[in-house]
Amino acid sequence: MNLRSWRRYRELFGSSPEHDVRDEVRFHLDTETEELIASGVSPDEARRHALARFGDVEQAMAACRESDHRRLERQRRGRVFDAFAQDLRYAVRSLLKRPGFTASVALILALGIGANAAVFSVVDPLFFRMPAGVRAPHDVAQIYVERLRSTGDRYFQARFSLPEALFIDSSIAAGGLSSAILLRSDVAVAVANGTPRRVRTQWVTPGFLATLGVRPFIGSDFDTESGRFGIPATTAIVSWHFWQRELDGDPKALGRVIRVAGRPVMVRGITPRDFAGIDLEGADLWLPLGGFTGFQKPGQAPWYESWGTIAFRIVARAPAGEARRQLIQRVDAGVHAAAAWIRANPKPGAGRAALVRVVPGSLLGARGPEGLTRDERIAALLGALSSLLLVMATANVGNLLLGRTVTREREISVRIALGISRRRLVGLLTIESLLLALMATIAAVVTAAWMGGLLRALLLPGRQLSAGPLDSRVAWLALGLGTAVGLISAFVPLSAVRRRDLVAGLKSTSRDGGSRHSRTRTTLVAVQAALSVTLLIGTGLAARSLYNIRAVDLGLDVNSVITVTRPDSSRGPTLEETAAVARGLPGVTTVALSANVPLDEQFGARAFFDRSGDTLRSGSVGIGFVAAEPGYLGAVGTRIIRGRDLSTADRFGTQPVMVVSEELARRVWPRRDPIGECLRIERADGPCYSVVGVAENAHSYEVIEDPKAVFYIPFDQRPERSAPAHALVVRTSSATRSIADRLRRIVGDTISEANADPVSARRRPVHVMAEMLASEYRPWELGARLFAACAGMALLLAVFGLYGVLSYFVALRKREIGVRMALGADRVRVMALVVGEGIRQVSVGVAVGVVITTLFAGRMSAILFHVSPRDPATIVAAVAALLLCAALAAAVPGRRAMAIDPMTAIREE
Amino acid sequence: MADQQELLQGTLDILVLKALAWGPRHGHAVARTIRSASEGVFDVLDGSLYAALHRLEERECVESEWGLSDKGKRAKFYKLTARGRQQLRVESASWQRYAHAVAAMLSATTQPAEG
Known part of the structure; x- marks a missing residue:
C-alpha cells in the first residue's frame, strides 16, 4: 500500500487542507501533461507548458490552503455553537417543565x-x-497618636486640639511634606433666598485639597490668606453635587454668594465630580478653618487658642517608605514641641497623656489603628x-x-x-x-x-x-x-x-x-441545621442583650424630660424667658435651669477638701457636679434615696448644701452615713457644703457607663466663676413630643424634624432626652434585627432543605412503608418513622452548631450586653426552636407517608 | 495571444460558477470548460482558478468531494450549492444588464437625448 492510497483513509478522520491541496494540484498538472503528451508534445515540453499555464504553483496552493483553513475553522466553531444552542434550548425546556x-x-x-x-x-x-477622587489615596495618611494614661492604659487619638494640631502640621511642613488640618461640622446653608438646609461641611486649612491631590474642577483652591484664624470665612469651595443640586449647575456659579451659618460666603471653586471628601459621608462644602466660628463662646479666649477642644484631624501625604518614616518623625517632633510649649505656658485642659508612638493610619476610619x-x-x-x-x-x-x-x-x-x-x-x-x-x-x-x-x-x-x-x-x-x-x-x-x-x-x-446519594443529602441537611442553630443562638443572645440594655436603670426618666440649650450666638429668647414660657405650657410639670445639659455635659470639680480643709484623697478622682435650680432632680427623674432634695430655701447666703450620688457617698464615706457630712469645693477655705440627701446613681453621658460620683448643689450656691445657666430641663406629664416641638418654635430651631438627622440630635437645642440615647440603643436593636433576619432566612432554607430530603425519603421507601403497614404498623408509627428520620438528620447538625457556637463564643461577647455567649437558656431555646421546625417540616412528607395505601404500594412494582 | 484580456475582478468567480452549472466536475475540467467556452479570449492561469474554487467553497457557493476521474484517478469534484446557484443567477443578471448597456452605448448610431 503506497503512501497516497493510505492517505485516502485519512478522510475518515477528517481532512487535512495541506494534503488535499497538494493532491488536487498534482492531479491537475498530471492530467494537463498527459493531455498535452496525447496531442503530440514531448513529455518535457508538456510538463513545462502545464506549469506555465498554472502560474505560480506555491502561491496558488497557499491561497487555497488559507481558504480551506478558514472554512474548516468556521465549521468547527459552528458545530460547537450548534451543540451549545441545542443544550441551551434543552436546558430552558427542562427548567420550564x-x-x-x-x-x-x-x-x-x-x-x-x-x-x-x-x-x-x-x-x-x-x-x-478608598475615597474617590483622591490621587494615590494609599499615600495619604490620617495621623493617629497612641498615648499612655497615668492609669496605665493606652488609647489611640485621631483628633487633636487646634494648637496641638498646628504644632504637628507645621512640623510636618518643616519636613517638606504636605499636610492639612480638618474639622467636620454640619452647618445651615442657604442659597439665595432658599430655606436653610443642613449640609455637611469640612473646615480645612489651605493645603487640604493639594495634600489630597485634588484640583478644583472650576475656580481656585484656598490661598494661604484664607488660612488666617479669627476672621469669618468669606469664600467656600463647593462639591460638584452641591453645585448641581443647590446652584442648578449654574455655569456662572463662581463668585455667587451663599449664606453659611448666617454669613455671606462667595463660591470660589467647585471640586471634581467624583470627589466628595475623605469620609464615608460625602461633604458638600469646604470652608477655610480659620473662618470657623462654631466653638467661640462670648467673653472667652478665641476658640482657636483652646487646648481643650479636641476635634481636629490631620491628614498628610507621605508614600510608604522613607517619606512615611519622616512623617512619623515630624509628627513626633510636633507633639513634643506642643508638650514643651505647654510646660512653659500652662493652659487649662492642655495636659496630655504621654506619647507612645505616632501611627499614620488609613484614610478609611475602619482600617485605622483605633479598631x-x-x-x-x-x-x-x-x-x-x-x-x-x-x-x-x-x-x-x-x-x-x-x-x-x-x-x-x-x-x-x-x-x-x-x-x-x-x-x-x-x-x-x-x-x-x-x-x-x-x-x-x-x-x-x-x-x-x-x-x-x-x-x-x-x-x-x-x-x-x-x-x-x-x-x-x-x-x-x-x-x-x-x-x-x-x-x-x-x-x-x-x-x-x-x-x-x-x-x-x-x-x-x-x-x-438513592442510597448512594443519601449521604451527600444528609450532610447538606446537617450543615444547614448547624448554621441555623448557630444563627438562632446568635439571635437569642442579641435579643437578650437588647432587652438587658433597655432594662438598664439610668436614674433618669428620659422619656418625659425635654432639655433646652441655648447656643451662645443665638438671637432668640434667653433661657430664663424660655423657662417662663415653658412653665405656662399645659402638660409641663417642672422646669429647672441647670449649668449643664444632662446626658451631654457635666462639670468636674478639680479639688475637694474635708471639713477641716484637708485635701480629700479617698475616691475624689472624677467627681462630677451639677449646679441646678432646686427641682432639677425631680425634673430629670432621679430619686432621692435618703435625706431630702435641694429646696428653694437653699439660697445664696444660707448654709451651702448638696445632694450626693450613692456612688460618691460610697467612695468618700464608705460604710458611714453621709448625711450631715460636708465637702469643700475648689478651695480649702471655701464654704463647706453639707450633705442633705443621697440620690440614686444617674447616668451622666451614656447608657453603658460605670456609676459616677456626682454631687448636686443649688444653682444660687455654686462656686464663683463656675459656668452660668446653660440648659433648661422641662418635665412633662403628657404629650412630650408635641411640647418639644412647641419649644423648638419658641427658641427658633428652624430646621424641621424631617431634615434633621438622628446623629446630630445632640447638637440641636431642643430634644427629648430619649432622643439623645437613640443612637446608643440603635446598634443593639440593629444587631438583634439583623441576626433575626439572617436566622429567619437560614431557618427557612433549612426547613426547605429538610422537607426536600424527606419527601425523597418517603418516595424511596414507599414500598417498604407499604409492607410495614400491611404487616400491621399503624399510621402514627409511620409518621414517627418520617419525623424521626428528620430529627435524626437535623440533630447531627444541631450538635455541630452548638459546638461551633461555644467555640467561637469569645468573638460574640464584644456585641453582647450582660449575657454570656454560652448562655444555656438561649442555647436550649434555639435548639428547641430548630427541632420544632424540623418536626413540622418532616410532618408534611410524614402525612404523605401515612396516606400510602399498602396494596397499591406493593403492587406498583 | 495578443488579443487575450485581463479578467475583471470578480469575473472569474462567475465563470467558475457557470462552468459548474452543468454539473459537478473537477478543477481540471472547469479549466477546460472556461478555456473552450471563452474561445481563448481570457487569459486565466489555472492557479488563480483553483484559488477561486477554494474561495467559493469558503463562501459556501460550491462544495467538494473526492471521487474518481474518467481515467480512474482520484480527483476532487466540485458541485454548486443552492447558494452558489442563487449567486450565479444574481451575478449573471447583473452582468448581462451591464454588458447590454455597454454594448448599447458603443453601438449607438445617433446621439442619445441629453438630460
Missing part, C-alpha cells in the same frame, strides 16, 4: 446572592474602597453571616439539583446509552445550573439594590454615603458570586453522574438508586 422547582431555586439563590451583594455594598466603602466601632464590627460580622447564608443557599440548590438528577436518572442513563458523550452531559447539566444562577443573579442585583439601601439606613443612619448602594463593584460581585454558585451547585449532581453505573441506571428505578 418544572416552573415551581425553577422558581424556588432561583429565589433561594437570589436571596443568598442578593444578601451578599447588599452586605458588600455596606462593607466595601467601610473597609475597602472597629460597633457598627463596623456588625458590618464585618454581617459579611461573615451572609457568606454563610450563601453557602447554605448553594448547598440547598445543590441538594435540589441532586434530587432532580436522581429523578432524572433514567433519562440520563438513556441518553448515555444513546451515545451522548460524558463531556456533553456534563456541559448540559452545567448549563442548566448556570442558567438558574443567571436568573438568580438578575433577581439578586435587584434585591441587592433594595436590601443595600435598607441595610445602609439601618447600619449607617443619617449618613449619606458618597457611593450609591448599587454600583459596578457590587454588580460584578453579584455576577461573580452567581457564576461561582452556579458552577458549584452543578458540581453536586455532576459528581453523582460521574459515578453513574450505566447499566444499573437503565435497569433500576429510582427505588434502589
Whole structure:
C-alpha cells in the first residue's frame, strides 16, 4: 500500500487542507501533461507548458490552503455553537417543565446572592474602597497618636486640639511634606433666598485639597490668606453635587454668594465630580478653618487658642517608605514641641497623656489603628453571616439539583446509552445550573439594590454615603458570586453522574438508586441545621442583650424630660424667658435651669477638701457636679434615696448644701452615713457644703457607663466663676413630643424634624432626652434585627432543605412503608418513622452548631450586653426552636407517608 | 495571444460558477470548460482558478468531494450549492444588464437625448 492510497483513509478522520491541496494540484498538472503528451508534445515540453499555464504553483496552493483553513475553522466553531444552542434550548425546556422547582431555586439563590451583594455594598466603602477622587489615596495618611494614661492604659487619638494640631502640621511642613488640618461640622446653608438646609461641611486649612491631590474642577483652591484664624470665612469651595443640586449647575456659579451659618460666603471653586471628601459621608462644602466660628463662646479666649477642644484631624501625604518614616518623625517632633510649649505656658485642659508612638493610619476610619466601632464590627460580622447564608443557599440548590438528577436518572442513563458523550452531559447539566444562577443573579442585583439601601439606613443612619448602594463593584460581585454558585451547585449532581453505573441506571428505578446519594443529602441537611442553630443562638443572645440594655436603670426618666440649650450666638429668647414660657405650657410639670445639659455635659470639680480643709484623697478622682435650680432632680427623674432634695430655701447666703450620688457617698464615706457630712469645693477655705440627701446613681453621658460620683448643689450656691445657666430641663406629664416641638418654635430651631438627622440630635437645642440615647440603643436593636433576619432566612432554607430530603425519603421507601403497614404498623408509627428520620438528620447538625457556637463564643461577647455567649437558656431555646421546625417540616412528607395505601404500594412494582 | 484580456475582478468567480452549472466536475475540467467556452479570449492561469474554487467553497457557493476521474484517478469534484446557484443567477443578471448597456452605448448610431 503506497503512501497516497493510505492517505485516502485519512478522510475518515477528517481532512487535512495541506494534503488535499497538494493532491488536487498534482492531479491537475498530471492530467494537463498527459493531455498535452496525447496531442503530440514531448513529455518535457508538456510538463513545462502545464506549469506555465498554472502560474505560480506555491502561491496558488497557499491561497487555497488559507481558504480551506478558514472554512474548516468556521465549521468547527459552528458545530460547537450548534451543540451549545441545542443544550441551551434543552436546558430552558427542562427548567420550564418544572416552573415551581425553577422558581424556588432561583429565589433561594437570589436571596443568598442578593444578601451578599447588599452586605458588600455596606462593607466595601467601610473597609475597602478608598475615597474617590483622591490621587494615590494609599499615600495619604490620617495621623493617629497612641498615648499612655497615668492609669496605665493606652488609647489611640485621631483628633487633636487646634494648637496641638498646628504644632504637628507645621512640623510636618518643616519636613517638606504636605499636610492639612480638618474639622467636620454640619452647618445651615442657604442659597439665595432658599430655606436653610443642613449640609455637611469640612473646615480645612489651605493645603487640604493639594495634600489630597485634588484640583478644583472650576475656580481656585484656598490661598494661604484664607488660612488666617479669627476672621469669618468669606469664600467656600463647593462639591460638584452641591453645585448641581443647590446652584442648578449654574455655569456662572463662581463668585455667587451663599449664606453659611448666617454669613455671606462667595463660591470660589467647585471640586471634581467624583470627589466628595475623605469620609464615608460625602461633604458638600469646604470652608477655610480659620473662618470657623462654631466653638467661640462670648467673653472667652478665641476658640482657636483652646487646648481643650479636641476635634481636629490631620491628614498628610507621605508614600510608604522613607517619606512615611519622616512623617512619623515630624509628627513626633510636633507633639513634643506642643508638650514643651505647654510646660512653659500652662493652659487649662492642655495636659496630655504621654506619647507612645505616632501611627499614620488609613484614610478609611475602619482600617485605622483605633479598631472597629460597633457598627463596623456588625458590618464585618454581617459579611461573615451572609457568606454563610450563601453557602447554605448553594448547598440547598445543590441538594435540589441532586434530587432532580436522581429523578432524572433514567433519562440520563438513556441518553448515555444513546451515545451522548460524558463531556456533553456534563456541559448540559452545567448549563442548566448556570442558567438558574443567571436568573438568580438578575433577581439578586435587584434585591441587592433594595436590601443595600435598607441595610445602609439601618447600619449607617443619617449618613449619606458618597457611593450609591448599587454600583459596578457590587454588580460584578453579584455576577461573580452567581457564576461561582452556579458552577458549584452543578458540581453536586455532576459528581453523582460521574459515578453513574450505566447499566444499573437503565435497569433500576429510582427505588434502589438513592442510597448512594443519601449521604451527600444528609450532610447538606446537617450543615444547614448547624448554621441555623448557630444563627438562632446568635439571635437569642442579641435579643437578650437588647432587652438587658433597655432594662438598664439610668436614674433618669428620659422619656418625659425635654432639655433646652441655648447656643451662645443665638438671637432668640434667653433661657430664663424660655423657662417662663415653658412653665405656662399645659402638660409641663417642672422646669429647672441647670449649668449643664444632662446626658451631654457635666462639670468636674478639680479639688475637694474635708471639713477641716484637708485635701480629700479617698475616691475624689472624677467627681462630677451639677449646679441646678432646686427641682432639677425631680425634673430629670432621679430619686432621692435618703435625706431630702435641694429646696428653694437653699439660697445664696444660707448654709451651702448638696445632694450626693450613692456612688460618691460610697467612695468618700464608705460604710458611714453621709448625711450631715460636708465637702469643700475648689478651695480649702471655701464654704463647706453639707450633705442633705443621697440620690440614686444617674447616668451622666451614656447608657453603658460605670456609676459616677456626682454631687448636686443649688444653682444660687455654686462656686464663683463656675459656668452660668446653660440648659433648661422641662418635665412633662403628657404629650412630650408635641411640647418639644412647641419649644423648638419658641427658641427658633428652624430646621424641621424631617431634615434633621438622628446623629446630630445632640447638637440641636431642643430634644427629648430619649432622643439623645437613640443612637446608643440603635446598634443593639440593629444587631438583634439583623441576626433575626439572617436566622429567619437560614431557618427557612433549612426547613426547605429538610422537607426536600424527606419527601425523597418517603418516595424511596414507599414500598417498604407499604409492607410495614400491611404487616400491621399503624399510621402514627409511620409518621414517627418520617419525623424521626428528620430529627435524626437535623440533630447531627444541631450538635455541630452548638459546638461551633461555644467555640467561637469569645468573638460574640464584644456585641453582647450582660449575657454570656454560652448562655444555656438561649442555647436550649434555639435548639428547641430548630427541632420544632424540623418536626413540622418532616410532618408534611410524614402525612404523605401515612396516606400510602399498602396494596397499591406493593403492587406498583 | 495578443488579443487575450485581463479578467475583471470578480469575473472569474462567475465563470467558475457557470462552468459548474452543468454539473459537478473537477478543477481540471472547469479549466477546460472556461478555456473552450471563452474561445481563448481570457487569459486565466489555472492557479488563480483553483484559488477561486477554494474561495467559493469558503463562501459556501460550491462544495467538494473526492471521487474518481474518467481515467480512474482520484480527483476532487466540485458541485454548486443552492447558494452558489442563487449567486450565479444574481451575478449573471447583473452582468448581462451591464454588458447590454455597454454594448448599447458603443453601438449607438445617433446621439442619445441629453438630460
